[in-house]
Each structure stands twice: as structure tokens, then as C-alpha cells.
Amino acid sequence: MTSPSEQAGESPRERLVAGLAQAIVEVGYARLTIADIVRHARVSKRTFYEHFEDKEACLLALYAAQSARLLKEIEAAIQHAPPGEMRASIGAAVYLSSLQSRPGLVRTLLVEILHVGPKGIELRRQVMRGFAELMRREFDAAGSGAALSPAIAMALVGGINELILEAAEEDRVDRLSELAGPVAAFVRGLMDARPPAK
Numbered sequence: 001m002t003s004p005s006e007q008a009g010e011s012p013r014e015r016l017v018a019g020l021a022q023a024i025v026e027v028g029y030a031r032l033t034i035a036d037i038v039r040h041a042r043v044s045k046r047t048f049y050e051h052f053e054d055k056e057a058c059l060l061a062l063y064a065a066q067s068a069r070l071l072k073e074i075e076a077a078i079q080h081a082p083p084g085e086m087r088a089s090i091g092a093a094v095y096l097s098s099l100q101s102r103p104g105l106v107r108t109l110l111v112e113i114l115h116v117g118p119k120g121i122e123l124r125r126q127v128m129r130g131f132a133e134l135m136r137r138e139f140d141a142a143g144s145g146a147a148l149s150p151a152i153a154m155a156l157v158g159g160i161n162e163l164i165l166e167a168a169e170e171d172r173v174d175r176l177s178e179l180a181g182p183v184a185a186f187v188r189g190l191m192d193a194r195p196p197a198k
Helices: 012-027 034-041 045-051 055-078 085-100 103-110 118-142 150-169 173-193
Strands: none
Touching: 012 034, 012 045, 012 055, 012 103, 034 045, 034 055, 055 085, 055 103, 055 118, 085 118, 085 150, 085 173, 103 150, 103 173, 118 150, 118 173, 150 173
């Protein structure tokens, strides 16, 4: 009998990453073991070690996959909206509601990734740069002002991330969508404050 993952045609690696996500929700990242991951993935420990050195390596893969999925969700949601403030509001709402729908993973993906060491920090930085680049493209598409510098775009993404971290620390992940208004206002204020394009 095949599992739902097998029926969906997922590779063993994808199943392991999904298994880690399920195990995190079930027991939390700190307490989970390789046995928890392979139980959810319905593969052997041997298969795990064919793909990952340890659970930290699997966490890196989960973080990368979830971040890429989230970026695609935002891009898909805003693609038909007119450039400018409306797209920023839609993007913020999609980002926050997507995180809110995965409360069991948010703290792990935002906090535990920092404890994986240099690889975790570098991956997080790459992901943040990806979101900052999306912000830069959106500001450019909106026109009527100077381009957003990489540093300001990163500061914007970092500020949004800090609001989410604070909510996670205060057990408000189930209400992240409440931040959509402040985040949209922050983006709007930055758009309005740009000097005219030369």
C-alpha cells in the first residue's frame, strides 16, 4: 500500500522534508529525533542518511523549501494587481496569512534556523535578500520615485521580520494577519518618502 506522499510522486528527500515539518508540529524541533522524521516520511533511517547528514541539514532544506514556496505565493498573488501600494498590501497580507496558517513551524523557521550555525545564518541571509529583491522590484514597478537601495530594502524586510519574531515570542502567531495594516503602512510610507527619480 502506498502512502499519500508516494501517490503524489514526491521524492524521498521531499518526503523527509515534509516529515520534518510534521514532526516539528507534533513534538517541537528541540525534542524531535531522526526516528520522528522518518516515521512521518515513511522511509527508513538509511534513506534519511542518504539525503541528510543530520536533522540540522534537513532543517536547512525545510527552511529553503518553505521560503521559496512563500515567495512564489506572494508573486502569484500580486501579479495581476496594479503596481504600487495595492500590491504591497496584498503581498503583506499573503505573507502574514501564510505564516499564520503554519503556527507550528513559524518559530522553528524564524528562530531555530539561527542556531544551526554559519550555514543557517547564510541561508537565512540569502532568503532575506530574495525578499528584499522582491521589494526592490515592486518599488521600481510603482515608479514615481527613486529606486530602493539594497540596504533600505533589506532594512524593510528586517523590520517586518522583527515584528513577526516579536509576535512569535508573545504567542501571537495565530494573529499575524493583524500586522498586515502596519506593514502595509510602513511600505506605503517608504514609497511616499522616496525622492523623485532622476
